[in-house]
Amino acid sequence: MNAQSHDIIVVGQGAAGLAAALAAAQAARGIRVTLVDKASEQEAGGNTRWSPSYMRMASPDRVEPSFVHDMLTATQHQGDEAYFARLAKEAPATVKWIAAQGVTFIQPVYYLAKGPPRIQPEGGGPAVVKQLALAAKAAGVIFRYNCAAQALTSERGRVTGLVVTHDGVQETLEASAVILCSGGFEGDGAAMREHFGEGAQTMRLISPGGKFNTGDGIKMAVALGAALSGDWNGMHAEPVDARSKNSAPVVLVYPYGIVVDKHGQRFFDEGYGLVHETWEWFARGMHFKVPGSIAFAILDSRLLAIQGYERAIRSEVPPVSAGTLAELAKLIGVDADKLAATVAVYNAACTGDPNTFDATRCDGLAASHTLQPPKSNWARTIQEPPFLAYPLVGAVAYTFGGLATDASARVLRDGLAIPGLYAAGEITGHFYATAPNAVSVLRAFVFGRIAGLEAVSFLQGL
Ligand SMILES: Cc1cc2nc3c(=O)[nH]c(=O)nc-3n(C[C@H](O)[C@H](O)[C@H](O)COP(=O)(O)OP(=O)(O)OC[C@H]3O[C@@H](n4cnc5c(N)ncnc54)[C@H](O)[C@@H]3O)c2cc1C
Numbered sequence: 001m002n003a004q005s006h007d008i009i010v011v012g013q014g015a016a017g018l019a020a021a022l023a024a025a026q027a028a029r030g031i032r033v034t035l036v037d038k039a040s041e042q043e044a045g046g047n048t049r050w051s052p053s054y055m056r057m058a059s060p061d062r063v064e065p066s067f068v069h070d071m072l073t074a075t076q077h078q079g080d081e082a083y084f085a086r087l088a089k090e091a092p093a094t095v096k097w098i099a100a101q102g103v104t105f106i107q108p109v110y111y112l113a114k115g116p117p118r119i120q121p122e123g124g125g126p127a128v129v130k131q132l133a134l135a136a137k138a139a140g141v142i143f144r145y146n147c148a149a150q151a152l153t154s155e156r157g158r159v160t161g162l163v164v165t166h167d168g169v170q171e172t173l174e175a176s177a178v179i180l181c182s183g184g185f186e187g188d189g190a191a192m193r194e195h196f197g198e199g200a201q202t203m204r205l206i207s208p209g210g211k212f213n214t215g216d217g218i219k220m221a222v223a224l225g226a227a228l229s230g231d232w233n234g235m236h237a238e239p240v241d242a243r244s245k246n247s248a249p250v251v252l253v254y255p256y257g258i259v260v261d262k263h264g265q266r267f268f269d270e271g272y273g274l275v276h277e278t279w280e281w282f283a284r285g286m287h288f289k290v291p292g293s294i295a296f297a298i299l300d301s302r303l304l305a306i307q308g309y310e311r312a313i314r315s316e317v318p319p320v321s322a323g324t325l326a327e328l329a330k331l332i333g334v335d336a337d338k339l340a341a342t343v344a345v346y347n348a349a350c351t352g353d354p355n356t357f358d359a360t361r362c363d364g365l366a367a368s369h370t371l372q373p374p375k376s377n378w379a380r381t382i383q384e385p386p387f388l389a390y391p392l393v394g395a396v397a398y399t400f401g402g403l404a405t406d407a408s409a410r411v412l413r414d415g416l417a418i419p420g421l422y423a424a425g426e427i428t429g430h431f432y433a434t435a436p437n438a439v440s441v442l443r444a445f446v447f448g449r450i451a452g453l454e455a456v457s458f459l460q461g462l
Helices: 015-027 067-074 081-099 124-138 189-196 208-212 216-222 275-289 301-305 325-332 336-349 440-460
Strands: 003-011 033-036 142-144 147-155 158-166 169-180 235-241 258-260 295-299 320-322 387-399 410-413 416-423
Touching: 003 015, 003 158, 003 440, 015 033, 015 081, 015 124, 015 169, 015 440, 033 147, 033 158, 033 169, 067 081, 081 440, 124 142, 147 169, 147 216, 169 216, 169 440, 189 387, 208 387, 216 416, 235 275, 258 336, 275 387, 301 387, 320 325, 325 336, 325 387, 416 440
Parallel strands: 003 033, 003 169, 033 142, 158 416, 169 416
Antiparallel strands: 147 158, 158 169, 235 387, 258 295, 295 387, 320 387, 410 416
C-alpha cells in the first residue's frame, strides 16, 4: 500500500459527486480535488446517467412556496425540516450555477397527467453527467475510474483518507476531507433481501446504473460510527414492461384500464391517484405480493385515442394485441375465463359518464361502490377491440435508507459532524414512506454543491 496526498476526495460521479467536485475545485484553485468512481468512464454516472432528471421546481429560479410542506407530507413528517428548507433555499442558486456550466434547463411535458411542476436539464441525466464532468475536468478535478472506494481511514475520529482498489491494486489515498456520493444499495442483492425481505434480491434494477450502487459508502461511514437516516424499508420502484430490454421501460397507462394477476384477478385500485402517486406501491406490491411477481395492464383500443399516450409508455415493445379478450388471455398466459369474468364485473361497475374521462387529471370517473377493489378514477369500460396488454414487473430505482447528514451535508455521529466527512445524494437518508416526486436529482445537486463548498471551508480552517 502506498499513500498519496489528495486534499478532497469525492466518491461517485453521479449528480451529487459531480456537483461536489466541481464546486470544491472552483471554490479554491489551490486545493487538489480527486473524484473516484468504481465504474469505467463509459459507465460511471450511476442512476443519474439513466435518469430524465426531472427536478421539482416551478421554474429554474423558483421552487413552489409549498415545497418544504410538501416534503414533510411526503415523508409523513419524519423528514428533517432544516434539510428540506436548505434544499428549497439553495435550489435556485444551484440551478443557476449548473446552467453556467453549459446545461440548459427546460420545462418538460410530463407523462399524461399533470404532477407537481418540474424543470429538466435538456438531454436529461446523460447530458448533465457529460457537461459537469467536462466542467470539473476544466476546473482541475482529477478523475479516477475503475477505482472503488473500500474504506475510510481516520485518526482520533477525523477522516484522513480513503482506501481504494484501482484497476485491481489497493491504495490508500490521504485526504483532509472525503465526500461520499456513491448512491444507495439497490445494486446489492444481499442488502436488498436484508432490508426488504426474501425476494427483494431478484427485483429488477430499473437502470443499468443501479448495479454499481451497492451501499459501499454507507458501510464505510457506518464503520466510523456514522448515524443512519431515511426509511430502511423504503425504495422507489416503478412498473416496467417485463419484455423490454430498455432502461426504465415504464408503462404508466395502467390507470386507464385494469391490472390483473396471472389468475386474471384485479388486486388494487388502479385509479387511486395520479400515476406518480400509485406507481411506487403498485410496483412494490406487484413484486412482493402478486403470484410470480408479474401482472398485466389490460386496456382496449381507446388507449390509442388518448392524446400523447405514447409519452407514458417507455417500452420499445408494442403491447400484446388481440381481437378478443379470450385470445388476449391466451397470448399472455392468463386464465381466459377468469379474465373475461373480471372484465365483465369491471365493465358492469363502469356506470359513470364516459364523456367525463380525462387522462390528464383525476377525473372522478369512479366505478360503482360495489366494485372490489374499487376504481376511483378513469373507470371506463374495456370493450373496444383490439384488446391490449402489457406484462409488467416492478423495478427498483433507488433505496431510501442512508447516512444521517445535516443541512451542511456533514455526516453525523452521535449528533455531531464527523470532521472531514460529507455526503450527498442517494447515499443520504432523508426520504421516508414514499419518494417525493422529482426531488432525488435536485437534492443530489444541491447538497453535492454544499458538500464541496463546506469541505473547502473545512480545509481552509485547518
Ligand atoms: C431510470 C431512472 C429515472 C429517474 N428519474 C428521476 C427523475 O426524473 N427525477 C429525480 O429527481 N430522480 C430520478 N431518479 C433518481 C435519481 O436519478 C437518482 O436518485 C440520483 O441521480 C442519484 O444521484 P447520486 O449522485 O446520488 O447517485 P448516482 O447517480 O447513482 O451515482 C453514484 C455513483 O457512485 C459510484 N459508486 C458506487 N459505489 C462506489 C464505490 N465504492 N467507489 C467509487 N464509486 C462508487 C457509481 O458507479 C455511480 O457512478 C431516477 C432514477 C432512475 C434510475
